[in-house]
Amino acid sequence: MTTHPLDHLVLPTRDLATARARLAALGFTVAPQGTHPFGTVNCCIYLADGSFIEPLAVGDSAEVDRAAAAGNVFVGRDRAFRARNSDEGFSAVVFGTGNADADHSTYLDAGISAGRRLDFSRPFVDASGCQDTASFRLAFAASPDMADAFVFACERVNAPKVDRSALEVHENGALAIREIVGVATDPAGKLRFLAQAAGATEDAVAGDRLVLPNAVLTLSEPDGFERRFGVPVQPSTLRFAAIVFSVNRIEPLADLLAAGDVSHHLRDGRIVVPPAPGQGATFVFEEIS
Numbered sequence: 001m002t003t004h005p006l007d008h009l010v011l012p013t014r015d016l017a018t019a020r021a022r023l024a025a026l027g028f029t030v031a032p033q034g035t036h037p038f039g040t041v042n043c044c045i046y047l048a049d050g051s052f053i054e055p056l057a058v059g060d061s062a063e064v065d066r067a068a069a070a071g072n073v074f075v076g077r078d079r080a081f082r083a084r085n086s087d088e089g090f091s092a093v094v095f096g097t098g099n100a101d102a103d104h105s106t107y108l109d110a111g112i113s114a115g116r117r118l119d120f121s122r123p124f125v126d127a128s129g130c131q132d133t134a135s136f137r138l139a140f141a142a143s144p145d146m147a148d149a150f151v152f153a154c155e156r157v158n159a160p161k162v163d164r165s166a167l168e169v170h171e172n173g174a175l176a177i178r179e180i181v182g183v184a185t186d187p188a189g190k191l192r193f194l195a196q197a198a199g200a201t202e203d204a205v206a207g208d209r210l211v212l213p214n215a216v217l218t219l220s221e222p223d224g225f226e227r228r229f230g231v232p233v234q235p236s237t238l239r240f241a242a243i244v245f246s247v248n249r250i251e252p253l254a255d256l257l258a259a260g261d262v263s264h265h266l267r268d269g270r271i272v273v274p275p276a277p278g279q280g281a282t283f284v285f286e287e288i289s
Helices: 016-025 061-069 073-085 100-110 187-197 222-229 251-259
Strands: 006-012 040-042 052-058 092-096 118-125 131-141 150-158 174-183 209-211 216-220 239-247 265-267 270-273 282-287
Touching: 006 073, 006 174, 016 052, 040 073, 061 073, 073 131, 073 150, 100 131, 100 150, 100 187, 131 187, 150 187, 174 222, 174 282, 187 209, 187 216, 216 222, 222 239, 251 270
Parallel strands: 006 052, 092 150, 174 216, 239 282
Antiparallel strands: 006 092, 040 052, 118 131, 131 150, 174 239, 209 216, 265 270, 270 282
16 A cells, blocks of 8 residues: 555635735746636646645636535535635645545545545646646545545546646746645544545654655644744644745745745744735745755
8 A cells, every 4th residue: 555645735715816916926837727617716836746736716606506516525615614714725635546436435434535526627728828638536535523624535537738847837946845734633633534545554654744755744733833833823623724845945035025025934944924815825935955
């Protein structure tokens, strides 16, 4: 058994224009709009390691209503997150899988399934305007006490035959997602849940961390999060709160943020950017050692 890698992160936002402007101000290259067949839209940030961030907005509320009523877990959980946490935040961690059917069966057997598996396709457009179709198969997991977060396994059934390389180069120097940081009232218990959802081997959990093949997922109590990053966070049974990006050098990024009047601070050699409209999580930039 191999632990699933990080595939992407879902960050709800009120509208894509706000998210696009904010992320561009942070020095990210933002992809063209993607449109789901169930009413949501995104404008993704792709990293050179193959992972990505998905800012997610409601594009067609009537279509979202229909999908939620039909049992679409993705829009149902997104709607529940927004109702509880507002339209800005960090709702889901997504693991990459080669067999979402098997993950769905595992989640059912473990009693952590969040609902029906989902298959869908959407158009994909690269930076030059070339188009193809991306197809996905999703299996969802959550525990009954999780109102502020969920996870799912994502199988890329059809990978678009387009050149994504131009979208993976960022002015801020971001290369990869090094770490995802969350808070929980019972970090050890929620790490066990996340390990189950990631199909993790026993040695993948070390202290407060779940070690994925391409990133680390860390959980702490809210006080520990604030001590580490200097940013307060609301308590929860599980809440994803920060994304740590690896960069070659942080000095050029500090200059970029200062020039754009983006609020940030230095903490233990890292640049920390607190959440803002269009940026639902604390963003942390850390030099590659």
